Amino acid sequence: MSIIEEALAALDLETKVRLLSGQDFWTLPAIPEIGLRSLVMSDGPIGLRGIGWRPDDPSVALPSPTALAATWDPELARTAGRVLGQEARRKGVHVLLAPTVNLHRSPFGGRHFECYSEDPLLTGEIGAAYVAGVQDQGVGTTVKHFVANDSETDRFTVDVRVDERALRELYLAPFERIVGAGAWGVMSAYNGVNGSTMTEHADLQIGVLKREWGFDGVVVSDWTAARSTAPAANGGLDVVMPAVGDPWGEALVAAVRSGAVPEEVVDDKVRRVLRLAARVGILDGASPAAGAPSTLDGAAVAREIAARSFVLARNSGGLLPLDPARLRTVALSGALAADARVQGGGSALVQPARVVSPLDGLSAALGGATVTYSVGADPRRRMPVARGPQWSGITGVLRAADGRELFRASLPTAYVRWMGDPPPGVAPDEIAELALSARVTPSVGGAHELAIVGFGDFTLTAGGRTLFEGSLYRDRDESAVFRGPAEQRFPLDLAAGEPVDVVLTQRGGNPGFVSFAIGHAPPSPGPDALLDEAASAAAAADVAVVVVGTTEEVESEGFDRTTLALPGRQDELVSRVATANPRTVVVVNAGSPVLMPWADEVAAILLTWFPGQEAGAALADMLLGAAEPGGRLPTTWPRHDRDALPVTPTDGALPYDEGVFLGYRADPADPLFPFGHGLGYTDWAYESLSIEDGGEAVTVTVTVRNAGARPGREVVQVYIGPSTPDPSRPRRWLVGFAAAEAGPGEAVTVRVPLPERAFQVWDGGWRKVPGSYLVEAAHSVADRRLTAELTV
Template sequence: MNIEETLTKLSLPQKMKLLCGSGWWHTEAIPEAGIPAMRLSDGPNGVRGTQFFNGVPASCFPSSSGLGSSFDVELARKVGEALADEARAKGCHVLLAPTVNTQRSPLGGRGFESFSEDPILNGTIAAAYINGLQSKGVSATIKHYVANDQEFQRFSISSDLSERALREIYLKPFQIAIRDSNPWALMTAYNRVNGLHVSEDKRLIDDILRKEWGYKGMLMSDWNGVYSTAESIKAGLDLEMPGPTVMRGKAVERCLIAGKLFSSDIDDRVRKILELLKRAEESRIPFDAPEESIDTPELRKFLRTAAADTIVLLKNDRDVLPLPSDAKKIAVIGPNAKVAMTSGGGSARLLSTYTVSPLQGITAVAKDIGADVKYAVGAAVHRYLPMLDSCIQQKDGSPGALVEFWNNDPSDDFLAPSANLSSTELKKCDWSTPTPGTDCFLMDGIDVTKVNLNCAIRYSTVFSPDESGDWDVGMSIAGRGNLFLDNKLIVDLSTNPEQGESFFGLGTIEKRAVVKGLKAGQRYNLEIRINNSEFASRGSPFICWGGIRLGGVRQFDGDEAIKEAAALAQESDAVILVVGLNHDWESEGFDRPDMDLPGLTNPLVSAVLRANPNTVVVNQSGTPVAMPWIDEAPTVIQAFYGGNELGNGLADVLWGKVNPSAKISLTFPKRLEDTPSYPSFGDKGQELGKIQYNEGIFVGYRSYEIRKLQALFPFGFGLSYSTFEYSDLETSAVSPDGTFSVTFSIKNTSKVVGREVAQVYISDPQSSLPRPVKELKGFVKVELQGGETKSVKIDLNREALGFYNDRQMGWVAEKGKFEVSVAASSEDIRLKNEIEFGSTITWTGL
């Protein structure tokens, strides 16, 4: 493609058409001009493809907070390469990832999507991920630019912060990734910064991003994140997503007539879209290609490695781990053990090609060593009832359920709660499709040539409980409808359904009922009937036929379940207790109200530890949780969300097949009140649509250190089955332009091969402005055989010495003495030295 020649040949209406997407996942095509539609896809830990409903399965990789905790640049690059393979299989040219927003608070709903609280680690891992992805021709989309750090009022909230905090903490990871990897696309955030929406902020987009940093890529909005026409185009926002347009189209034409926009403004935006299209053509990823899955032994092996390498060993006081191979009675306990919690919720969720739960991974090892495994749930922690995917099949024995659509009600009493399903004949449906599960967001995957937006829907399947007893069954829908079991009404959501948070706020609450005396393995006919006419008339922000979410779980007494779990633990040789959060608690769309583990988790942990003090506690969450039982637990693992292979990866660490080497990329506080953003986060401390970033530059470990406040686990902390010794620190002289090197040795003082993450921090005690006690400026991950010593070198430059000066509107590295610390964590300093910089320098840009 000759971009300038193509631009000259396009008519103004054609150019205007290119300024907005076509539907949810494509750019507009101009066939008569030889311009195809590029395909985009979520998200940070997998490539979902073009459908929420009945999408083509994909591999789920570990969450970004886990990948950041690996401190492994090579692993991040390999994840990017593997995601590129997934994207190519889906015909995807642009992946909407990675997320590099700073983890300002553990309560942030999308915290698991970001790499770290530290800008250096955040930007460095992001750059490696992007380089891997783009090495195979798939465009990265670094997001969400900038200060999009909470979900509360995310479309309107103004993140109000100082210029220095903006530059040093929140813009810095974007700056690093752009400098080191050149992402081909960037996504602007929903929110405002200091009063102005980012998507129309000329200073952030044009002055800083394009002119100061020299960024050449294409800028798109977050979905439904454009709130102006002329302003967003003038600021430099190239593409409004998704389509059809809301703020462009005819509005652009009106602005051109009024002189608020000029043809050159349109050309500037279209040029960037064409530049990305040229890259898409050069990638040789077909346009409008069918979507496929990848599932190979090699990929499974890599997913397993990635899952294990993102696990952090937080405590191992009694050397309980690695587990011995002679344990014959193994107890697996906990609400996160039986079901694979592969990722957080929202844009990150996808239909995995397969999953391995912790119980499955541990059971596989137990089979190899001749051990017996018993399981107890211990506590219920669901915010919404667990989906019933594993307990349903169609009447003919096929997996899943059948979903049928009628453009008109198929019978007079179709939606009546008193409908007699056994005697009512329904006319032939207009279209039908099977679906694998009980969570159906009907915003795509529908044959639009046969199904109207206003329609009647029937979801039918056979439910076979996996446990006998009384069951809680719950349903939420987008529309009006009813749930029947063996022709009996169970849940009525057709009569004044109460609005809830389901389906991005479009659906009802989850309404629950108790079904008595269900028998394990018995077949029950299950049917859901919906009419979506009222839902469709409410005005969804996107095309949608409604939604169905069905869940259920056997009822049990919480206290009794804890007693059963404790009794099992007491009689077992090894106990693995898997607790934590899931995509119901950590998700796009809302923030967590607190740091607590849900339900009766904490009483469960304490009871099991009393019954068997050598219990291994595994916490699975994307961000920190409170651990009131931490002093009772000798062995604690932080597992994050591990993707497809999380169960096998965990088992590999538990039995020592993999020596843990990750270190937490964010500080774990003892209590919420200790966090730097408390209480100015979410719905706390906000006034008139603003949230004040009162902590300034003192985010994460920087805040704990300046306040001399002890964390539960400090930034950069993680244990190993090996032990390491640091020595021989040497620092070179600092050159006039601020470059220098740090050299030191690491020895593995154990007999076990292991990997150590060494961190270099810089302190500036003579600074003219307040600075953190120390700041991470470099790191290295080193693999060492037992007894082996290696010398490592980390090269640093002026950025390791500098800070942002608001008055000078630029970066400055002042002359004077600096302290260099080599550390195993932000609190565990192993070596120190002093360097001196001879003259002050200032700079702007990259």
């Protein structure tokens, strides 16, 4: 009998059921009598937060999943996974709640930035490599959210209506690829699919995932997604998280005793949990699946991924790369140039040890040139968190009701946020007060503003004077948690150079979710004057760089976007600067597509996604030519809001009426930027395309030559489609890709094997469609260079 079977046999029903639910927000219970330690889970996908507040233990913050997919580099994705696996081991976490492999059905989707692509093949390849990298370190993954969880509006209740063919060919395909590659966990989604909520969806969770695909891992609910006892247990769910709202426990024991849930169903779930425990090394006597722990430099990997992900969307006249030897002045503008948005909003936020802003990165790289900075336009609805050289001694303190200090830590910014446990050694019921204190020494005197950002009962003092004492709340619907806490602003006259102590105290215990901050805004001449200042600086500079993007109030988990337009007056800022200086580079700091009414007015456009903690360093590498912009778009960027699919349900249902015609497969007539698009600093000639048809195996061979003057990297994309258009199928679809790297004048040959699935459709089962196909080697879906014909 195996270790797992021995352990299972030693458990009574009550203990087995106890193992299937969270004991708190992030962990499963230990069972010492069988040598099982507590299983710890934590959010990803770009960093490892851990299970509570650990300000002295920051997290590596890698670029967003959209950025990782834009590299079109599975090996780099595996490296990203290894970094997160080693971070998990360092923080005592056994299971990473990532990756998100739902599709970019619509750029309105709030978690678009947390997913990889509109294409299932690209999503599957990047996701499988990421999972392999994490699991290389003996850390589990939970591939999420199974399935069709592609938007946020009414996400707990929406019923997605998707036909079986589209479900199989598009939405299930990445999960199938990653499960086939050996994922140890899958997360069941909030939404319903075709009439059944996913946590109870036996046809998909048992019929497809466990039986058809042979998945031997654990299906864990999204947090609070499980709402029933017997239907969820019989529907294929294995673990309910978190402890709050758990519908199992004694109710599941009773359901087994009554016969509503067979005990062998519970046994199968426990067996899966024990198997996962064995793999991650917390079951005595079982051999863990870990290889040698990696020792990667997380910051270096973050910088490499960022630079490799940046997409050069436009480069009129070859403005980029800039020659630092010829630059005397660079006019940098945009609020996000100084306060870079390096990650998306929502449950997966992490706190890195440092963030390199574009202003920091360019200033450091251009030691011989002057970098001027102007805010220009500020898209942030809430006041930015207090940080930077004007603020010193930022400290967080937890106190008991009798005034005893329970915990103290220095903080990089005036922001406290955690989900789960307080710091080690502090009991949640001991905490009566949480305080943020700092000293501000203004560089400019005048009318400053301070703000409280948070939920709860607060006292704010500045210089010993009470500015606020009272309660701050907002509507506590589910999206409010992600849209951000309430904000209250207070004017305060400060003198330049004179320090003032600021203290924000939140009264009350630890509810398991804490989020509050001190905001600060210096005196401002007003929005019109800020635009004038940026335009004037641009006119006097050799080159202008404008950083625009989204904010947490626009792009986040918990809600969808209502427009793709940039918030605030950022479009006006770009137009004003471009008019003042024809040598204008626009850096788009957004995790998902945005509208660009000024796209034809500017010389260069660089898409940087949410670029992680090394944002500014990677940007300097790219702008100054130290790195090649090798990124390619993993999704289509629409030109207008009307070109994007809707995400708002009607009468509780969201129909996927487009079927298999998603994104580029719908053959959009006039996208802003097409799928696969991305320029480089060199040119590529596509010289030959040949097909090796071995019957069961088909391989496409493509030779490309670097026709430019710089070394470079080209992503060779291979598409196929029926030679004679078939209205029931897309015109073409991606079937493989490979990277070619070469110096000037060098030729490189790449081989792209075509999967059997490339020629199949779902028709109650997978069926090969015989006939003649066009095989195209392409720089993007809209820039197809070579064509051959293949008959299957």
